[in-house]
Amino acid sequence: MIKKSNKISRKIKLLGLHIKPEVFIYMRLVSTLILFIGLLFLSPYGYIVAPICALIYYFFLEYIILDCGIKRRTILLEKQADEFFSTFLLILKGNHSIKNSLVLTTSVIDNELSEEFKRELANVKGGKTLDEALTSLKDIIPSLLINNIIISIMEANRYGNSLNESITLQLDFLREKENKSIIRYYRMIPYKAALLSLFFGFLMIGVIILFSL
16 A cells, blocks of 8 residues: 555655645545446446446556656647757856856746746755755656756756757757657558548438438
8 A cells, every 4th residue: 555655645746736645645545436336326237337447547647647747748848948058058148157057047947847846946945955856856856858957957067067068969959759659640641541531421321321220
C-alpha cells in the first residue's frame, strides 16, 4: 500500500496537482465499488459484466487520468520551454546572476512553466537555497529535456559553468522533437480521414440494411 501510495504521489506531483495520493486511491476504490454494485444489480448478466468492467475501470483509471495527463503536461511544458529558456539566456547575458535572471524571466514570460519557476523561486525568499528550489522544481517537471536544463542551471550556479551551450543544445533537441511531432501529425491525417470515411461508409450501409428489412 505504501509503495502504491508513493507511486501515485509521484505521478500527482508530475501532474502539478497539490492533493494527497490517498484522495485519488480512495476515489478510485469508491467509484469502482459503485460501478460494480450498479452493474451487478442493473445488468441482466451483472454477475459476469460487473467484475470484468470494475477490473478494467480500476486499472485503466490511473492510466487515463494520471499517465495520459502527465503526457499532455509534458507536451505543453516542452512547447513553452523554448520561449522561457531563450528569454532566460538573453537576460543572463546582461550580466545578471542566475537567480535574478530566473526572477526576471518569470516576470516577462506568462505561461505554466514560468508559473512553476515563480512558485519555487518564491520559496527562496522563505529561506530555501536556489539549489533546493530547483531540486524541488525538477521533481514536479515530467519532461526529461527540461530537467536536463534545470540540472545545467544548478551546476552553473554551483560551479560557475557556462550555460549558453548546454541550454541551447537541449532547446535544439526540443525543437527537433516538436518538428518530428508535427510531421507525424500531418502524416497521420490521410489515414485518419480514410478510417473516418470507412466508419461512415459502414454506418450508412448499416442504416440502409436496417431500413430495408
